[in-house]
Amino acid sequence: MTIHTTKMLILGSGPAGLSAAIYGARAGLEPIVVQGIQPGGQLMTTTDVENYPGFREVIQGPWLMGEMQAQAEHVGTRMMWDTVVKVDLTRRPFRLYGDGGDVYEGDVLVIATGAQAKWLGLDSEELLKGKGVSACATCDGFFYRGKKVAVIGGGNTAVEEALYLTNHSDDVTLIHRRDTLRAERILQQRLFASEKISTLWNKEVHRFLGGGTPEGLVGIELKDTVTGELSTLEVDGGFVAIGHHPATELFRGHLKLDEDGYIAVETGSTRTSVAGVFACGDVMDKVYRQAVTAAGTGCMAALDAERFLQAEEFAEVAEAAE
Template sequence: METTKCLIIGSGPAGYTAAIYASRADLKPIVYQGMEPGGQLTTTTEVDNFPGYPEGIDGPKLMEDLQKQAERFGADIRWGVVTDVDVTERPFKVKVDDGTEILAETVIVATGATAKYLGLESEEKFKGGGVSACATCDGFFYKGKDVAVVGGGDTAAEEATYLANLCRKVYLIHRRDQLRASKAMQKKVMETPNIEILWNHEVKEIVGEVKGFTKALNGAILVNNKTGEEKKIDIEGFFVAIGHKPNTDIFKGKLDMDETGYLITKPDSTATNVPGIFAAGDVQDKYYRQAITAAGTGAMAAIEAERFLG
């Protein structure tokens, strides 16, 4: 059975940065990229707030650079999804979806988080046919059309302003009477003329036509949660931006996590409750959720893994 001093699960800013630091510490890390190689930043076009890129950089290019840097120092980066980790004894026995089994002296969990959906039956019906959780992935298909974004945080504000550059009109649907987004993002939304904010509204149903394999979304029915009044907006694209679920299912009952599934780490540390297992990035950070903070915790995790091994 294959062995490694350090196994890294995930390949976003946290995973790749952990790989850079672990490689330079001669831990010869193995990195499994997971279902979304490069993480959520691969669905982002322009990243303006990552230090070192004064003119900004495309998300996929940034992740490509981080991967190349990790590989330069010897990180073994592989396709594949880790399906199980036995945390009961060291070295930890790790199983991968292709049948590979690895014994790892330390494990760094950097599996990130996945977008949440509203849970509507009609939403599921139109996924891939008008409903999306990634404006930068699918916004191009709605150029010159009317679309809606659901949410009130930074993600929703970013999605709305991005779509406003492509679409004729963007409805920003929010169930409260004020946004949760940062002041800078709120200002940007307010100053974008083709964004209309629908305050105190919730989505009741997404409507359209389905003929065989062809789906054509043409509107959404909203309810004003103050008055109960219903209204229909005519749209062709519907983007959900209401938060994320940490990708921690394989660690349920194994590692300490909060009620929403985020891994709990020790204060000023990336160490979990199991010695030798560390967590970095969005999988343990529900407050900042930034590429730079994820990278920072990735560096911390690799340094702590090196020190743990002595």
């Protein structure tokens, strides 16, 4: 067993975790980043990124994460490739246990494990991801200006995505497998008031249809949940909006989570229910879920952690002086 020790331990290597690492390293905290199951986070599966500040041209998600990691390492971050299977937050230093037997100890812990979009689980969906099928209208809606798009889902996420897409498209279809929506009443009112949005009730996606060269989404085959009848809706973009899974399984019973399973933090900060543990990025943010907001909260987590350690050090010095 090898024990790796640091002042600042970071779990997760997406924009939030790496931003925390950059700030932590520059503060002399010698951070260790344990990369986790998906090194680089969701941007590693994102091709064109057009909304990250500082780049006038479209950039690639994996390239951006490679640059962030290189910057973090350049200023003193140690990157570790491991999958954490157990945590101990009952004492400090906090401990993370890797599946290979290694142990990671940190005086403070920054959790940046992110969240994953829920998908329908169709083979055709997997084939056309990034080719017309998306799980983020805010990220990809811009590419469908003036085109016909569809949103799949019936909760807040789906209605918010449909409303957002009206900024780019005059032809938005919401597809829902039931005959009523689960979304909040105010969102439903806005949806039904929009002349740009139509709704298909009692329909579920049977298959995403590809075509063209290079291949992209050209339509969605729908199945009526009442009659079983199949129909086809021609669209250029399809947005799956059935929610997200925050990666918080490790922390159940160790940290306070909200009703949706996200790590609960104090308003306006990244402080969790355990002193010295901080959360940033999509694991605590179920509203914005953008790379730039994740990076921003990563910065916040590093600053919160640095101030926590400074306050503790000051208290120890004051106590020794008495």
